[in-house]
Amino acid sequence: MKLYDYPTAPNPRRVRFFIAEKGQTIPIVTVDLAQRAQFTPAFRILNPSCTVPVLELDDGTAISEVPVICRYLEDLHPDPPLMGDTAEQRAIIGMWDRRMEIDGYLAAMEALRNSLPGLSGRALVGPHGYAQIPELAARGRQRLADFMADLDTRLRDVPYVAGDAFSIADITAFVTLDFARSRLKLELPDEAAALRAWFAHVAERPGTQA
């Protein structure tokens, strides 16, 4: 098994964090996104969506999409459970993880990809070029502000995003907010005390360094 990765990209970081929480190690192949290596013919065969991460199994099967890769690894290594160990827990965690992705992660990508000069003509990932739309950069930042306020409200009631236990939903939210801070200069609001406390707590986990 191999993980196609890029060190500074947030989606691969979600998977590295997940693998570290499982106590696993998977050999890494770096795909140099700065050199557009995701668009080479060889990589397109591996993943026609031209994204990292990709998990290549020993039989050559290539799996892309972060929650799908994580689900596969959870099936292989159920302990500790990060995606729920009953059908109902899987559903609750899956729902919260998707909310973190749609309301948080995609908003951060919208803000970044529509503003970074180096991504001109590549406002969406994938093999098709789409032009940047400046209004989307502003909308992405507004969505992130709404996301932080909503998540702060949630975390006043529960210690972790999906409830009582640390899960993949915390990984998605943490990587998103750390990315927003470092790449978009969007800090957690001072008044979001619950969100700030949760962020500081999750930041102590060794998986954040993976």
Add this chain to the structure above:
Amino acid sequence: MKLYDYPTAPNPRRVRFFIAEKGQTIPIVTVDLAQRAQFTPAFRILNPSCTVPVLELDDGTAISEVPVICRYLEDLHPDPPLMGDTAEQRAIIGMWDRRMEIDGYLAAMEALRNSLPGLSGRALVGPHGYAQIPELAARGRQRLADFMADLDTRLRDVPYVAGDAFSIADITAFVTLDFARSRLKLELPDEAAALRAWFAHVAERPGTQA
């Protein structure tokens, strides 16, 4: 168990199609989106994302997000498998279903929600209002054209989206393309022979009427 539904909305249709393929029946509660019933305080408690479908379990737990609801139902009723019956099959089908969602379904929503006058100020689902962006309506249509071309290429090699067997990925793609046809007047291209043949074949399944 109850399914909160709206008859003409495409996301609930994906779940109804899935339930029908399972040979199951789940009582329906209609949420009148035309009357903005998804924004009432009672519904916001059920689903703060203000979307349908929602699956309410007998203990009151509310599950939103289409693939999460389907995963829960698949856990309860594994036969016939629509999301894979091994870890590897689950990963392959999950990956293709997500591609259908991101490249197809989200593109259709982008085209519709940024152009329909009745959705002014609601370009994204959820509790926060975001303005329509006319460039996104055009981009959504372009993305759908790219999606159809890519899926036609895929279906020249395999009978179903995820490979040899009908799966949730076919449901997502079919509902997306049927929606694009009826609501966006985007027909399948004449030259996309494999896509057209697949669409006609899937259209014969009783689940499309659910």
